[in-house]
Amino acid sequence: MxxxxxxxxxxxxxxxxxxxxxxxxxxxxxxxxxxxxxxxxxxxxxxxxxxxxxxxxxxxxxxxxxxxxxxxxxxxxxxxxxxxxxxxxxxxxxxxPQATVDAITERISGRGGITTMMPTEDAIAVGEELGRRFGVPAWQFALSATDANRFALRMARQVQRRSRIMIFLHAYHGTVDETVATLDEQGHVVAREGNVGAPVDPALTTKVVPFNDLDAVRAALAPRDVAVVIAEPAMTNVGMVLPEDGFLKGLEEACAETGTLLIYDETHTMSMGTGGCVRAWNLNPDAVTLGKALGAGVPIGAYGLSEDFAARVVADREGDYLDWGGVGGTLAGNALSLAAARATLTDVLTxxxxxxxxxxxxxxxxxxxxxxxxxxxxxxxxxxxxxxxxxxxxxxxxxxxxxxxxxxxxxxxxxxxxxxxxxxxxxxxxxxxxxxxxxxxxxxxxxxxxxxxxxxxxxxxxx
Known part of the structure; x- marks a missing residue:
């Protein structure tokens, strides 16, 4: 550079x-x-x-x-x-942090069992607490925020029956293929420079608009071919870019007007408080994604869906959500990660x-x-x-x-x-x-x- x-x-x-x-x-x-x-x-x-x-x-x-x-x-x-x-x-x-260490130790050497493909009561407690903090009730777990974003995006495309997503220019949402995109000098969507082995041209999957530009947001959503917008409430991976007054409200209104779902990626912005920016700024997403800090370093990601979004997923008969459909993972939702997350939420990030x-x-x-x-x-x-x-x-x-x-x-x-x-x-x-x-x-x-x-x-x- x-x-x-x-x-x-x-x-x-x-x-x-x-x-x-x-x-x-x-x-x-x-x-x-x-x-x-x-x-x-x-x-x-x-x-x-x-x-x-x-x-x-x-x-x-x-x-x-x-x-x-x-x-x-x-x-x-x-x-x-x-x-x-x-x-x-x-x-x-x-x-x-000691509370998380104690929970990890108890899970491993006390009760035993790290991953068994069985749910634990800790998972329910973490889902309940995340629902209280972020205002969306239906949670599932992954091993990273990248996977949480990937799974939430897939579900959004599936229930929306729309093929495209929208991101903001220079945003970062992990290594999700559709989000490693940018704009060229003519304003066309292209793969970000250095994108390793992109499986498809991101112009086929993604629209990219500048942050804080509501006119660009509305223009991108107007054709009603965007299933979902994924955004950090404040951009954090290219320096720090805060939303201007009214921008996030305008984004939410534009999504509602065009039947577009909205995901707030709070992986970094959970620095704002116990409920991230969603709680601090009274935001209204269709889904929230998290990772990193949730388990105090033990690998975990999480995605929570609104009541309406979750109901649409449950009612969908075409997607295979329980087996081969492209969401989940053998180690996702494991007992160790959820024990760490429960202790971190209960006793550390209070x-x-x-x-x-x-x-x-x-x-x-x-x-x-x-x-x-x-x-x-x-x-x-x-x-x-x-x-x-x-x-x-x-x-x-x-x-x-x-x-x-x-x-x-x-x-x-x-x-x-x-x-x-x-x-x-x-x-x-x-x-x-x-x-x-x-x-x-x-x-x-x-x-x-x-x-x-x-x-x-x-x-x-x-x-």
Missing amino acids: AAPSAPTSDLDRTRLQAMLDREREAFAASHPKSLALAERAKGALLHGVPMPWMQKWAGGAPVFLAEARGARVTDVDGNEYVDVALGDTGSLPGHS DEAYGAMLLTCEHYVAGVQDVFAKHGAPWHIVGLGSRAEFGFTPHAHATGADAHDAIDPLLDDRIHAALLNRGVMLTPFHNMALVGPATTVADVDRVVGALDAVVGEIFTQAA
């Missing part, structure tokens, strides 16, 4: 690269065991990691994990970090916990704003509950395209590598920080202090 046109393009790119090189040299000196394991992994693991995204660490090699607890991570070299990445939301409840998390995140946002102001950095920060992300423009963005075009990979890497060397673990894919129940004000102050040093060096050099 080329350097952005403004406002960071005036930074000396050669100097910025030299600063990154120095940080990577320092990283190598303090992470010899991680580097040795990374070299060894090349002989056993594709891309040298168990999952490709793990190569994204800016230090020049993956940071290999030794221990994690609460809001702290220790690598194999003994380096400890304040972790505000929290597994890119997968560990929003904190690493190994209303009280979120109240403290939101206050701590406000402290982080204020600290970062002070850093930017102190050094004259042309950046902004956007908060969403216990989640916050800074970007490289003076103002937040209204569309995914604007947010995408402002990304500066070299500057990102320089900041991330420098923070790693200062004991701070920021999400490697973006400049996103999460505050969990175990994150303290002192943790936030350490993160802000490290960022202060890094930003100050960049802009002192720039001057």
Whole structure:
């Protein structure tokens, strides 16, 4: 990706690269065991990691994990970090929260049984609690948010008897084939650059419109060939793009007018509170999808359907929902995942916990704003509950395209590598920080202090 046109393009790119090189040299000196394991992994693991995204660490090699607890991570070299990445939301409840650990231990060594293709009472309790939080009553479980999205989309197409879905430009809903799409310069739907082995042309399956553009939404839905819109209430995978006043209400009205179903993907936006944005903003979806944090890191996804949507699924006689029809999975809904989810919802991600998390995140946002102001950095920060992300423009963005075009990979890497060397673990894919129940004000102050040093060096050099 080329350097952005403004406002960071005036930074000396050669100097910025030299600063990154120095940080990577320092990283190598303090992470010899991680580097040795990374070299060894090349002989056993594709891309040298168990999952490709793990190569994204800016230090020049993956940071290999030794221990994690609460809001702290220790690598194999003994380096400890304040972790505000929290597994890119997968560990929003904190690493190994005790209540979840106890439930997992009891499930495995007490009652026994991890996966049996049998339901447990925990599953009912989790469905009831998610229904209370998100306002949709009929839940099923998967092993990831990707699968939850995939299954909900399939059900929507089936009962709607319509073939297309609609997404927002630069949205991300996991590795669901139909959602890995974008627009070319002429406004035509095409596969996103680098889309690996796309099974069909996404122009046959998907419509793509800009976020916060109700006219584009209405135009896309007008032919009534879209079965379902899937959207994050706020975009979170291309920086942070919040909905403008009236946009989500207008989206819901446009869907209702055209008989289009609406799914809110709350996998990341559950940072907003116990019921995500759906509860905080009084939204009215036909389905909600979740994953990642629900089991405090134990693999799980969930999708909940409204009463009407669920009734249509149950009444449908053409789809095979119980066997070969393309939904479900042998390990989905397993006893371990549901035990972890029940404990996490009941004892970790509570209303009280979120109240403290939101206050701590406000402290982080204020600290970062002070850093930017102190050094004259042309950046902004956007908060969403216990989640916050800074970007490289003076103002937040209204569309995914604007947010995408402002990304500066070299500057990102320089900041991330420098923070790693200062004991701070920021999400490697973006400049996103999460505050969990175990994150303290002192943790936030350490993160802000490290960022202060890094930003100050960049802009002192720039001057």
